[in-house]
Amino acid sequence: MSAEELIVEPSQGAATRKSAWRKLLKDPQAVVTAALLLAIALLGIMTPILAQHGPNEASLDAINVPVGTAGYPLGGDQNGQDIFTRLLHSINTSMISGLIGTSVALAIGVTFGLIGGYYGKKIQSVTEWVFSLIMTFPGILLLIILMPVTKGDFRFTMLIYGVLLSPGIYRIVRNQVVGVKNELFVDAAKVSGLSDLRILARHVLFVVRGPIIIAAAFLAGSAIGLQSGLAFLGVGSNTIPSFGAMIADGFLNLYEEPTQFLWPSLLLGVITASLVLLGNALRDAFEGTRPKAVKRSVVKKQAVRTGARKSSGAESLLRVQDLAIAYRTPSGDLKEVVRGVNLTLDGGQTLGLVGESGSGKTQTAFAILGVLPPEAVITRGSITLDGKELLGLSERELRAIRGRSIAYIPQEPMSNLDPSFSVGDQLVEGIRASANMTAREAKERVLALLKRVGIQDPQRTYNSYPHQISGGMAQRVLIAGAVASRPKLLIADEPTTALDVTVQAEILDLLRELQAELNMAVLLVTHNFGVVADICDRIAVTQNGEIVETGTALDIFRNPQHSYTSMLLNSILDETTVRSDAPMAARDTVRK
Secondary structure, three states, X not given: OOHHHHOOOHHHHHHHOOOHHHHHXXXXXXXXXXXXXXXXXXXXXXXXXXXXXXXXXXXXXXXXXXOOEOOEOOOEOOOOEEHHHHHHHHXXXXXXXXXXXXXXXXXXXXXXXXXXXXXXXXXXXXXXXXXXXXXOOOHHHHHHHOHHHHOOOHHHHHHHHHHHHXXXXXXXXXXXXXXXXXXXXXXXXXXXXXXXXXXXXXXXXXXXXXXXXXXXXXXXXXXXXXHHHHHHOOXXXXXXXXXXXXXXXXXXXXXXXXXXXXXXXXXXXXXHHHHHHHHHHHHHHHHHHOOOOOEOOOOOOOOOOOOOOOOOOOOOOEEEEXXXXXXXXXXXXXXXXXXXXXXXXOOOOEEEEEOOOOOOHHHHHHHHHOOOOOOOEEEEEXXXXXXXXXXXXXXXXXXXHEOOOEEEEOOOOHHHOOOOOOHHHHHHHHHHHHOOOOHHHXXXXXXXXXXXXXXXXXXXXHHOOHHXXXXXXXXXXXXXXXXXXXXXXXXXXXXXXXXXXXXXXXXXXXXXXXXXXXOOEEEEEEOOHHHHHHHOOEEEEEEOOEEEXXXXXXXXHHOOOOHHHHHHHHOOOOOOOOOOOOOHHHHOOOOO
């Protein structure tokens, strides 16, 4: 069965990919609370139409008039003001308070949460210190002290309160980003040449949006409650209608008209309770639908940058000289995991980097790409591409090379596609980042590439989400994205590991065809000698972070010089290999 035949029907995918918003529409709690909040908001918007009096308009004839009095549907208060009119204006006050407090908290908290979680420890330490300092401020006391500055204007008060709320949002976002930034689809976006801003705004923020939306509902309730509380205490302007001020007036008139404080109390309670219950419904919906991808574990150590060495000048397209990569141990010492690596690769050639897991293959490839984790320390060496030194380049300079001159095919295709976006959207984004194209031109280019890599129905695949396509199809999609910019060097990290044998052969044939068309140099990272024999011109064998043998594929298969190479070749099973150890069943019989 071909890879194309394994595509999941869209109707089946829709059943597994249930939208959070659809869940909310089927949740009675979410529907009822949202309907209540919408109805209350509409009442506030329609205040100029519904109100028969001004918010501070008083009449001696209306003092403590009962409910149902003409022109006073809910009666009058002790000052002769219309309770219904003041309720409508209080709704607007609470809406504005909630919007200002929540917006400021989200703007500050989300922005710095993304920055603090995504970048290194130095920036994170600064943001942590600043927001920890903000958390030490006594909120309500500070707002009361600053009343002379705000002049009692609740809008300025809510702006300050939003700043005080921002540490909570910052910590939520930062913790989420720390987990998401090591996802493989984020690494794939980096390799595609996308800027940090694009990655944060489109990929990271979209994934962590659930907790932010949930927190926003609770923040709005908190801001409304605080504004009403300050007004109840008499802090602020007495000309601004507010639930808190109405409740305070009702208590003063409790013995004359005991029901007057009931109306603002009920409405305030309904608003805050609805926001809390809506937040709970949002939490249930978004936590159940957040996409999960396989994470790449990263050892957390100190980031160190080293200067680059000048290359000695070479004609090879790619030249790696004396490369050494180290990580800090708990004691603070540097431990080299890659040492003394020397490689050369010319255009149109395929070099197989072979070795056991943990031998340093992927670390070497990541060093060439410039996507080593910040904890990595390049202690010495040089990496040149087409005569240009790569070590020591800034992230902006590397971004101009990645996705253009260097392309990357990852090991796990499904984990390197963002589950939140369709296949077409992700490919278009990568192409537009590496070439000056309109969205329409990029889409046409993507459809042509999908067809070129052997996908029979490009439009269907373009519209599909990653979970709706097979592993072989996903690998073809990533190959299409990798070769879109006609790169000089293609790094393929175990490109066939997760695929069955038939699909492996198809992928290798495709890589061979594309290499011939584009005259690409291919660096193939693998532990599979079968793949090496199929496609590689030359082989470099790695052991414990060192290159122990290099040569042409034919020479190494015929006459390996190093004992480790011989051991790897002897580990390959074929039809002539027979186990010589005794069967387990013969030794482990049931004892009486």
